[in-house]
Amino acid sequence: LKESMDIIQKVPDVSPEKIIEAIVAPHKGKVVMIDMWNTWCSPCRAAIAENEPFKSGELADDDIIWIYLADESSPLNLYVGLIPDIKGLHYRLSAEQAEAISKRFGIDGIPYYIFVTRDGKIEGRPDLRDHDLFKKTIIEEVNRK
Incomplete structure (x- = not known):
């Protein structure tokens, strides 16, 4: 549990309206894909499972930053059990941040x-719920150097 807790990123201390800018700020010049999800969301978990292999295949590129945002409605024990198998940066937001x-x-x-x-x-x-468009959009942006 401790190791899993250690991979949860510290949420920047900014107003909820500025949270996205604060989270992506360290990745200037990179392509950033933010996935809003929760553990209780079956379609979310299915999409993550479908997209995960791309990170070591077609979308294996150091210029792509994967960020996962879940909120406190995801039970902590389930959340920390799932995230080690999802390559990327994981943030657990407050309800207020998620609402903003x-x-x-x-x-x-x-x-x-x-x-x-x-x-x-x-x-x-x-529209990136379409996995083919998801891949195509990321690849096109990565190739735009």
Whole structure:
């Protein structure tokens, strides 16, 4: 449990409205894929399982940063049991932080993807629930050097 807890990133101490910018700030110039999910969300877990192999295959690139945002509605014991098998940076948000992100992007359900281009453009991308488009979008942005 302790080792799993150690892989949870410290959530930046900023207002909930600034949380996305604070989380992506250290990754300037990289392609950042943010996955909004929770442990109790079966479609989220299925999407993660489908996307995970891409990270060691077609999407194996140091210029891609994988960020996973779950909130406190995910039971901590289940959350820390699942995240070691998901390659990326893991943040556990407060309900207030998750709500601010939801309002900002008009999130209609999870999984929900937020895509950050190399030049720092942050956009909500529910269309990336389509796994082929997910891969294509990331590859195109990585190749845009």
